[in-house]
Amino acid sequence: MVFGGIAVAVSLAFGIYSSQQIFRPSENPQSTEVEYSPTTSASTNSPAKTNSTKASKTTNETIPGIAYLPRLEGKATVVMTVKGQPITIEVDGTNAPITAGNFVDLVQKGVYDGLTFHRVVHEPQPFVVQGGDPQSKDPKVPVSQLGTGSYIDPKTGNARYIPLEVKPKGSDTPIYNKPFDATAQPVVLPHKQGAVAMARSPQSLDSASAQFYFALADLGFLDGDYAVFGHVTQGFDVVNKIQVGDRIDSAKVTQGAENLKI
Template identity: 75%
Template structure:
């Protein structure tokens, strides 16, 4: 029964992930099944050979980020060795203070543990009445949204594969405590939204970009409820590895 449920979740998520006005979100089964028209919208796509990729922040090595939720720390090891662009984007946003005050807008634990998702900049405004999960980071220097390419490094490969899903086992997988980027059905649509894996989610491997894992504070992640906020996020080690 668990195997069938896992395949069912995977099919719903991968076919039903939505794009709403620039959304970069991982949809749960209910919302995906109720929003068939959302896939009709479009978003800018960054191809792997696009020179715009060279302008994105990169993390050359590893960094440590400490995120505080309800007064308790969550320590994240961010892996720029195996996901340099995805990790660099996250560390850059942490340094900019983008995540401070943002809400966790999606928590899925039933019928089985799934993900805790946050990172929509619209959630910083407590008076925001729109649909959270539809926003991404806009670079103040350009006034344009920043989207990053899907970046997954297969085991045994020297470099990541960009802008497409893979069938090979990835170096960074969706084990419990993995931290990964949420996106729409467009591979190159991730921006600022991320999620914690509440359990092993192997059916997401090769389709979503994992860039780190929780090394301490998974008990804090397990207690996050929808509506809880990130009080702060700071780079405590490895900031010198970020290249802009």
């Protein structure tokens, strides 16, 4: 798959993080990196498309526990401040209600305040800036050990995970729990520069929890495999300046909080 003049082989793994990893919340986390391989074709480390199909009629009722997850019915605006500078994010609950609802709920709970960006990839091509590991609120946890953390619901004492949620163009509802072939049918929320999406394990479609990433460039090869839930409307220059170890000063819902249903 060609990106920026070279082929990009990508394995998005959200696990034990170094500065070269994305996210794997798991009882037995594995370290898997996002790899850039300048070959003539995508390798087997690319996000899997083998199980992708056309839009199905998968509904909320088919996903165990989904009715208990927060939902965003409409849109909301989140202002995330990093090193004193604001990043404005439009969160799209119309097209990604569960993923957007999860994010807005965590913002409302103050989960992201003080968390670290543990992964920034600009080379060999602009890729992602990732943060949101709740473990990073503990200053004793080094950045090199971040990436396995998930949001722990204080009411249950258990981690809260959300299913992969992708809405194809022309579909009334999103598809859940399965990768979707976006090369055959585009998705409503693509990985354009400035997109905000949830990190997850490639081995588990329902492993997204709190960690998210900003797309530093158009990353269409991720469409259908990772859930975009919003985009940066102002402050992308701030995103581009984020470095590993930078913390989120605060994240606040400034509009649309009434659209969150818990």
